Amino acid sequence: MTVVLYPDDTGVREFYPTTNFNTSQNVVVGDDTGDRGYILDEYDLSSESTSLVSAKLNIYVHEAHPAMTIYVRRITTSWTPSTVTWNTKPSYTTTNQTSFTTSYGVAEWHIIDVTQIIKDCINSGGYGLQLMADSSDTGDNGFWTVDYTTDPLLRPFLEINYGDKYVDIATGSDSDDGNSWANAYLTIKKGLDNYVASSQLHIAEGDYSAQAAIDLNKNLELLCEDYGGGVASPPLTVTLPPTT
Numbered sequence: 001m002t003v004v005l006y007p008d009d010t011g012v013r014e015f016y017p018t019t020n021f022n023t024s025q026n027v028v029v030g031d032d033t034g035d036r037g038y039i040l041d042e043y044d045l046s047s048e049s050t051s052l053v054s055a056k057l058n059i060y061v062h063e064a065h066p067a068m069t070i071y072v073r074r075i076t077t078s079w080t081p082s083t084v085t086w087n088t089k090p091s092y093t094t095t096n097q098t099s100f101t102t103s104y105g106v107a108e109w110h111i112i113d114v115t116q117i118i119k120d121c122i123n124s125g126g127y128g129l130q131l132m133a134d135s136s137d138t139g140d141n142g143f144w145t146v147d148y149t150t151d152p153l154l155r156p157f158l159e160i161n162y163g164d165k166y167v168d169i170a171t172g173s174d175s176d177d178g179n180s181w182a183n184a185y186l187t188i189k190k191g192l193d194n195y196v197a198s199s200q201l202h203i204a205e206g207d208y209s210a211q212a213a214i215d216l217n218k219n220l221e222l223l224c225e226d227y228g229g230g231v232a233s234p235p236l237t238v239t240l241p242p243t244t
Contacts, residue, residue, distance in 0.1 A: 005158040007041035008081040017086040030140025031133040039131035055118035059156040063142035064102040069134040075127040163196030169206035205236035
């Protein structure tokens with residue numbers, strides 16, 4: 001099962017130490033002297049389980065001047081998105097931090113693996129994510145926020161996966177991990193062998209009847225989808241292997 005969470009996000013700016021940017025459509029990350037900027041993301045993780053397999057932060061940079069290394073860190077003290085400012089910004093930890101690098105002049109999505117940070121938030125306590133530039137960088141990068149209205153599809157989100165597996169007879173390989181369409185298994189049996197309770201098995205359209213027999217004597221959810229996850233209309237056809 002995959003869960004998508006949208007943040008209550010904001011930015012804080014050193015140059016505007018008492019200003020709250022919670023409703024801004026754009027936030028800035030940078031390390032200019034006298035005007036450092038951070039992004040703060042708060043997610044409601046109260047109903048999330050410790051059994052998550054992966055968590056990915058999806059965030060869109062619309063202006064990268066210059067290219068920058070940006071760190072993602074776990075916030076460790078309470079804060080309120082609607083009132084937080086530079087002067088009241090929360091603390092953070094560098095434990096299990098991760099990073100990504102933007103490209104000069106390129107507007108693009110960045111998908112960052114924040115699995116361990118989110119697990120730490122659930123297991124050890126946490127108040128969301130902080131994005132800040134490497135201290136050696138100067139300049140700033142602009143990111144759209146959850147309040148961006150021109151194109152809502154460019155809003156940031158957190159994607160949590162609870163063990164979903166993917167099978168694609170056209171492009172899959174049983175030597176892959178099966179955790180996405182790009183790394184799908186070849187056989188349904190491999191998908192079932194690695195199936196996790198309460199998750200979903202996504203199967204791309206195709207004829208799997210010549211594959212090894214499978215055991216369907218279990219409670220699971222099979223989803224027939226086109227490659228990439230869009231459920232087709234009219235419905236697609238999956239021909240299953242023999243069952244035992």
